[in-house]
Amino acid sequence: MSILLLSGGIESTCLAYALRPRICLTIDYGQVVAKSEISASKNICAALRLSHMAVKIDLRKFATGIMAGKQQSFPGGVPEWWPFRNQILISIAAIVSFKKSEAEVIIGTVKSDRRHKDGRRKFLATMDKLLQYQEGSIRLRAPASQMSSEELLDWAKPPLSLLGLTFSCHRSIYSCGQCRGCWKNESCVTYAILRSKLG
Numbered sequence: 001m002s003i004l005l006l007s008g009g010i011e012s013t014c015l016a017y018a019l020r021p022r023i024c025l026t027i028d029y030g031q032v033v034a035k036s037e038i039s040a041s042k043n044i045c046a047a048l049r050l051s052h053m054a055v056k057i058d059l060r061k062f063a064t065g066i067m068a069g070k071q072q073s074f075p076g077g078v079p080e081w082w083p084f085r086n087q088i089l090i091s092i093a094a095i096v097s098f099k100k101s102e103a104e105v106i107i108g109t110v111k112s113d114r115r116h117k118d119g120r121r122k123f124l125a126t127m128d129k130l131l132q133y134q135e136g137s138i139r140l141r142a143p144a145s146q147m148s149s150e151e152l153l154d155w156a157k158p159p160l161s162l163l164g165l166t167f168s169c170h171r172s173i174y175s176c177g178q179c180r181g182c183w184k185n186e187s188c189v190t191y192a193i194l195r196s197k198l199g
Contacts (some may be wrong), residue, residue: 001020001022001101001102001103002019002021002023002102002103002104002105002106002141003021003022003023003024003025003093003096003100003104003105003106004016004019004021004023004024004025004043004105004106004107004108005025005026005089005090005106005107005108006024006025006026006041006045006108006164006169007026007029007037007041007168008026008036008037008038008039008040008041008044008166008182009037009087009166009167009181009185010149010163010166010168010169010184010185010188010189011108011109011110011144011152012066012107012108013044013142013162013165013166014153014155014156014158014162015106015108015143015144015152015156015157016044016045016048016050017048017156018155018156018157018158018160018164019106020048020050021033021050021106022048022051023050023051023052023053023096023100023102024032024041024045024051024053024054025054025092025096025194026038026041026042026053026054026055027054027055027056027057027089027091027093028054028058029056029057029058029059029060029085029088029089029092030054030057030058030059030060030068031060031068031082031170032066032067032068032069032169032171033069033167033169033170033172033173034056035173036167036169036173036174037167038054039167040053040165040166041054041177044162044165044166044173046071047161047165048107048162049161049195053096053167054085055092055096057092058159059088060081060084061090062172063082063083064077064081064082064083065077065078065079065080065081065082065179066079066080066081066171066173066179067170068082069136076078078115078116078180078181079170079179079180079187080170080180080181081116083144084090084118085118086107086109086116086119086123086127087118087123087127089107090105090107090127090131090140093098093105093107093132093137094131094138094140097136097138097195098135098136098138102116102138102140103134103138104138104139104140104141105131105139105140105141106110106142106143107140107141108142108143108144109124109142109144110144110145110147110148110149110152111145111146111148111151112148112149113145117169118179119145121145121158124140124142124145126191127140128140128141128152130163149184149187149188150188150191153188153191153192153195154195158192160189160192160193160196163188163189163192164189166179166189167183167185168181168182168184168185169181169182169185170182
């Protein structure tokens, strides 16, 4: 009875594989890579025989950073920072959960996401309480929030064929190989390959 926010990246794909949610939800919120995130997510769900849903809500005119095709204007922020991004995505997923009578929203936050305030334990706990307080009493769950991406791969053990379907670029609908998303994806896939060879 859960909805997983599926971006098509490594972490949410690991959770899709391990938890088999009833619905995987990909949101086009105006990010320049939305088309590829939706395509990757559809392919991942097809491979796992999971139900996939995509919704669009264009927030690009309110955004900053490379995910909106703009320069980062937030002082000290990482290039892909998008104001209130997780709060918005979780809220949209909660709306869908309410309409679909699902009990919880799952997100693929990992330990390294703590560089953003909306990736920290306090934010996750606050959003969980907020969703429970509102109609529907929906729960927010972030099962990998205390794991690194590598630890999540070790826990979920997704097949390499599934990881080959993932997409994590922040800049382009084709992997640029130069952004933090591409670097992380490449590092995780390399780790998974080495792990499989070592048994």
